[in-house]
Amino acid sequence: MPGLEVLEKLDRRWLFLIMGLLVLEPLMFPLALPLTVTRPVQGFVDAIDKVPDGSTVLMSCDYDPSGIPEMVPMTRTAFRHLLGKNCKVVITVLWPGGPGLVDSVLSEVAREFPDKKYGVDWVNLGYKSGNEAVMVVMGQGIANAFPRDYRGLDSRSLPVMREVRDYASFPLLVNISSGYPGTKEWVQQVQARFHLPMVAGVTAVSAPEYYPYLQSGQIRGLLGGMAGAAEYEKARGEKGSATRGMDAQSLGHLFVAFCILLGNLIRRRPAEARS
Amino acid sequence: MSLHLSHDFGIWIGAVLTLFIFSFLYKDNPFYKIAEHLFVGVSAGYYIILYWWTVIVPNLIEPLWKQLAHRDLWTGQPLLQARPGLFAAELGDYRGWLVIPGILGLLLFSRLFGKIGWLSRWSLAMIIGVYAGIKTTGFAQGDFVAQLQASLQPLWKAGDPAFTINSVIFTVGLISSLLFFFFSREHKGTLGVFSRLGVFFLMAGFGAGYGYTVMSRISLLIGRFQFLLDNWLGLR
């Protein structure tokens, strides 16, 4: 068939163009497709809800700007969720590219709570190199690994850190991570070693890898990618950037599915024809 | 819907660089190369200074300085509490002992000077020893024993056929996937059946992985478009 011939020789830049337009269009003219909150996301919400109000929670934001669309909405909603429960939050960053981004996101959310003060209600301990080694050292004392915070302040002198010694000071670890080091390492080095309950928000690429941890109860809840973030926003009654991105996400998925099917349809002939 | 172009010079820079990189989709071109090289340069500079200010200074230089000079590194004020005992270490306060990681860190730079490059092996050996130890036990507990323990689940529950079916499928899937990676015997007979079954489970797993990877990549694009539309063009 000549039509199929054309398709097979199609310059891939046409596909790029269609993909671009399909993602762009719903961002400008939203379709507002309905969302349902799935079980792993509900587990995440429940685990944070169960934390006693006013306790101090550890949150590790292990990502860099390449994870913005998936990680930032999760960070925002989780931080808001915790501050809304009057929890104090201690934040660490184990990705070198991340601390500046994480601090901007946290500061922006903290401004919504005029009574929450930096150093009293939350602290950003910033970045530390060493991946698993940092996690294990924190087990003997959080401030041992982070003598100074993101702003260069002595972290032991901050009011929020006075009630924090090691992992036993936290009822929950909230980990938002894009890869290594991230959820896997927190499970291995901290959840397993120090018995600290944890929930995780991760990129979609790595989410399937963490389902075994979810089933085993090593993590109590899981946000997988932008869809997970959008469901979390829905569960919290927010309409953030993840929710706004879901329509574009749907169209993008439809297009990739269409590409797989069409690509196979026009290539039903023997493989020899190619070479 | 109307445009509210950003007045922030920084946003413009970010937007222009974003477009430079997108131009790679058409073909490799000087604009892409400019952005690419600038990116490598800026991130290398950023990394050096980041490690200096966030790790080497607070975790090494400052505690050593306090111990040796009895003064605050930044203000130069004498410290109120004297800290006797240069090597009187306790948990989290290693005082003079910190000289050791300091020296090992500097030894790494011997690699820049060909002949004494072997000195960096001592530092490397120390790092590798620490990580080999941490990782071995971390995987043993978190990924091996804990995962195995969680697999020991009842295969049937009276009055819950869905649970029974899923539990059996899961257990068979786990065992057959494990046996697919069994290399001490040819995959014939019963083992052959199991390993064939294992491949099917693995493929279903990879399919799920494919779907989730697609989701991640499209999200990244959405994020960049949101930046261009919201922050730069200010479409509202």
Next chain:
Amino acid sequence: MKRELPLAITAAIGVFMILSFFVPHQAVSVPADFLQASAIIVVAFGYVLGGANVLRVNFDGIYKRQPDWPYKILLLAGLIVTFAIGAIDGVEQHGGFLDQGTRSKWIYDNLYSPMSATMFSLLAFFIASAAFRAFRIRTVEAGLLALAALLVMLGRVPVGDLATHWLPAPARLGAIQDWIMNVPQNAAKRAILIGAALGVMATGLRVILGIERSYLSGEE
């Protein structure tokens, strides 16, 4: 000195680290903590060295007039400016060089961050063309992979449930997606996870015992 001492250091420290996992006593836990705290510091030096290497390699490239050398000048300029500004900011801010409002934060927000985010977003385009051009269903295995991929891809986003809302709840795409993730893919992932754990443990053991020395090779 060149080979035996590093092997001995790795062995001693590795065994000690494993010991510290099982022995909580301070005679073990305090030195172990010191070694881990030291690793944090030495690793940081390693990254600084990496940055220095970028500097050296690119100076070389410019000096030898390698292809694209004019771009390398831009690269070096970016490196040196970012480094110098960071150094000044750090002294002014007592170490908090990335604090809100510093020049380093401006560079981070407007140069580093957008470029880093955009590099990977290119993959969204490539994944579409790869799906079209290089996803062939020729075997039962590939067919199963494709089926799972399509169900998960569509079931994970709102459009899947919307398209199947006329079906009973357990037969909707969202529920099928959930089942695939929790049962077959979970079983396969756990098998891989356990297998990989054994691999890491075996490698760790070989490294600690000095049987695996590939990390020392290449610099005789």
Next chain:
Amino acid sequence: MPKPRWSQRSRNACLGSLCFLAAIVPGPLTAQTAPAPAGNHPQPPAPASGLEAHDAPNDAGRAVDLKWSLSPEDRPGAKRVVHYYVERATKPSGPWAVVDSVPAGTSTKSDQTVRRDTEYLYRITAVGPGGMTPGGMFGFVHASSQWVNTTRASVLVFSAMFFAFVLYFIRSAEKGKKPFVRRIAGIDAIEEAIGRATEMGRSVLYIPGILDIDDIQTVAGLVILESVARLTAKYQTPITVPVTYPIPFTIAEEMVKGGYLHAGRPEQYDPNSVRFVSPEQFAYVAAVTGIMLRDRPAAHIFMGSFYAESLLLAETGFATGAIQVAGTANVHQLPFFVVACDYTLIGEELYAASAYLSGEPKLVGSLKGADLMKIAIVTTVVVGCLLESLGIHALTLWMTTQ
């Protein structure tokens, strides 16, 4: 609104503990206890009882675990107890220091502010709008260091078993007893691909992953390269190996040179066949896809650690019509290889192939050790699932480490 008034009893307590509390605990704590509306003359709550304190097990003497029974008046909605103070002293006569406060309804607490091997007395004080009532004291108790973490016994047993297997098989392989490893279908696929390239008179492209030598997958990739290079040298088929890092580059050079030496044709080695490209991910991809499109190798072999570039490499390679064989343990990249390659080595198969081809004792031994461990794992799963189904939880409990 009448001013808050303290009962006599609570004022006494204040002398003992609250004043100390004010000194060490920041504001909000004390503020909560102060307002006691005088209108209904509330009484102090009944005390908590049955306090027990024990050294926290399996630690370096850093904590004491406390457990008590709630005050009978601590009921949901009763609002007679607001919180409990955990108080500590070194002598029965006091002074009592507040260690921490826990909200009403809580009956356990771990005191982590202790000094190792110091004897302490504890008491729990119930605090309500009507004042505070200390409960009976418990002591002496001290925190001590333990030599063995007993919760990790199962980890120790399983690890020791596995390490023993691995070491045993390495030893026996070193002694020349070659253990059986089945031939992996992927190896046939590699040989077929090289044969095809030879027939077509085109080259072979080999990529040993994109990581440095410290990644074990790179090592496996280079081991497989050695056998591939021997074959290409034997068939006189050109091979191209683009590499990301300097050390794998030098090793790859050795491997390819060795291949020609082994085939008895050292003079045919082309120094340009192994190329150092760049550690930068996208620069590397651009260079490799360039080779694919320009030189049109007939076979692409990807063996090692791959990340996002797997998609780009496999797609471009597929479009050129070459035979492709891939192998990686990076699970999230496997789907892209599986759909675009003629054969894919999945996860551990990569290591198994390198062990099979090299026959090196350390690799073969580890592989056999892992195999034996898998038998143990499958047995544990079968037995454990049956026990669980019968309602026997002993094995599962023993393996619980958290």
